[in-house]
Amino acid sequence: MGNCEHILVAADPPPLTPGGCQECLEHGTKWVHLRKCLECGHIGCCDSSPGKHATAHYEETGHPVIRSFEPGEDWRWCYVDERLGQLTS
Numbered sequence: 001m002g003n004c005e006h007i008l009v010a011a012d013p014p015p016l017t018p019g020g021c022q023e024c025l026e027h028g029t030k031w032v033h034l035r036k037c038l039e040c041g042h043i044g045c046c047d048s049s050p051g052k053h054a055t056a057h058y059e060e061t062g063h064p065v066i067r068s069f070e071p072g073e074d075w076r077w078c079y080v081d082e083r084l085g086q087l088t089s
């Protein structure tokens with residue numbers, strides 16, 4: 001546990017689709033948990049969801065850091081370093 005440079009420099013852009021996973025909303029599929037891309041604000045679903053759209057978004061764009069988009073959760077995850085981090089406020 002600890003913050004890598006990607007996590008440290010990541011911004012926190014507003015969500016593009018505050019109502020849920022962008023791809024699931026388009027295709028009418030269901031998600032379990034939501035993740036937000038800290039590069040562009042894309043909302044995708046977690047790896048427990050059938051679509052795994054947060055990971056798919058990383059593989060497509062290379063945007064390295066996501067954070068939880070669940071209420072009360074603020075952990076961040078870096079795909080490049082496979083590291084869980086958190087910003088201390």
Ligand SMILES: [Zn+2]
Nearest residue numbers: 004006078081
């Ligand atoms: Zn990193």
Ligand SMILES: [Zn+2]
Nearest residue numbers: 021045051053
């Ligand atoms: Zn999805």
Ligand SMILES: [Zn+2]
Nearest residue numbers: 037040042063
């Ligand atoms: Zn992105």
